[in-house]
Amino acid sequence: QSERNILITYHSESGKTQAMAEAVAKGVAEVKGADFVLKPIAEVSEHEILQASAIILGSPVYNANMTPEVQAFINSWPFEGRPLKNKIGAVFVTGGGFSIGEEAVMFSMIRSMMIHGMIIVGGEELEAAFGASAITGEGEFAEKEVQEIFLKKAEGLGKRVGEMVLKFY
Numbered sequence: 001q002s003e004r005n006i007l008i009t010y011h012s013e014s015g016k017t018q019a020m021a022e023a024v025a026k027g028v029a030e031v032k033g034a035d036f037v038l039k040p041i042a043e044v045s046e047h048e049i050l051q052a053s054a055i056i057l058g059s060p061v062y063n064a065n066m067t068p069e070v071q072a073f074i075n076s077w078p079f080e081g082r083p084l085k086n087k088i089g090a091v092f093v094t095g096g097g098f099s100i101g102e103e104a105v106m107f108s109m110i111r112s113m114m115i116h117g118m119i120i121v122g123g124e125e126l127e128a129a130f131g132a133s134a135i136t137g138e139g140e141f142a143e144k145e146v147q148e149i150f151l152k153k154a155e156g157l158g159k160r161v162g163e164m165v166l167k168f169y
């Protein structure tokens with residue numbers, strides 16, 4: 001695996017956050033020279049965390065928090081000697097409704113990444129300034145599939161992280 005490797009990882013029970021993760025990967029794939037690994041957090045090894053130049057982490061919103069699985073995943077990251085320092089970090093979330101947790105969860109994950117000394121990158125668009133988020137259960141967005149407007153934000157996030165990895169590494 002190359003120095004420009006990006007780990008895209010997520011927790012997803014009903015597939016929405018996974019769809020966003022796939023769109024993030026699509027964005028990374030647009031950047032020539034950036035490689036990615038895309039997998040659920042349950043399948044990620046410590047070696048993969050240490051080896052990645054960037055980690056793009058996704059969580060559903062559960063009661064205005066990241067899911068317990070994502071929290072446990074972050075808590076499992078190696079800390080001694082701060083081996084994640086200066087890796088690039090970025091986040092994406094899906095939540096059922098507007099302003100009932102999604103931004104709080106983005107910042108919660110960002111805060112944890114910053115404890116590890118990671119360099120935080122937002123998305124391509126202003127509307128994804130803190131990362132990419134999708135509303136999956138309210139009003140016209142309560143569809144089976146994650147709507148294109150949100151997938152675009154995720155794609156832009158992946159693209160931007162890909163570009164930053166090429167710049168930094």
Ligand SMILES: Cc1cc2nc3c(=O)[nH]c(=O)nc-3n(C[C@H](O)[C@H](O)[C@H](O)COP(=O)(O)O)c2cc1C
Binds near residue numbers: 012
């Ligand atoms: C236990 C539980 C708690 C939830 N709490 C919230 C919440 O506080 N705010 C919100 O916007 N959505 C909430 N949701 C909705 C999910 O965040 C939303 O359906 C999400 O897109 C699911 O992602 P997934 O398909 O990747 O599992 C909750 C869902 C569950 C199952």
